[in-house]
Amino acid sequence: QQQVKQSPQSLIVQKGGISIINCAYENTAFDYFPWYQQFPGKGPALLIAIRPDVSEKKEGRFTISFNKSAKQFSLHIMDSQPGDSATYFCAASKSNDMRFGAGTRLTVKP
């Protein structure tokens, strides 16, 4: 019952490059779309989130682009750094239910 599809599974980017991760959802009732960052041995931590009433949200080097009609959203990491190397999860939520994508393992090479 995967309701959030995430791609790619893994991504390798050079330092200074742009990392792009994409997600698609099925349930139009979802009204909150967060991105989480997870380092090995740690739990996921909220990175940035968006609601469907806006098409883009930027926080520092991280930007979410949201396309409500296509039911897609993406995370852009500008000027990617080796410290950004982690697994990234998109999620979609309504009320007290949150569904996660399968994750993208990002490696930023120095």
Place this chain on the structure above:
Amino acid sequence: DAGVTQSPTHLIKTRGQQVTLRCSPKSGHDTVSWYQQALGQGPQFIFQYYEEEERQRGNFPDRFSGHQFPNYSSELNVNALLLGDSALYLCASSYGTALTYNEQFFGPGTRLTVL
């Protein structure tokens, strides 16, 4: 503030056994959600507890049960363990049940291995 804490860190059990995992929420939080994260996968929602009651449940069998105590801490119990229950079990806490408006903070997880 210690954030969300979970115990134990690692656990090894055999098929058919029962296990109890524990979670203490972040200070000020009253809601606890449990997730199962299989290797290489995203977290899957098991259930959420608020005011000592199960408020929402994901697609998990009755072998998975939980409890929330008056101090908001929580336990996850899994009976009749199967090999497929091997995973990282994550606890997340929030202030209030509406995840749309209340950020979840995750603990580091308990790694359960079933042999």
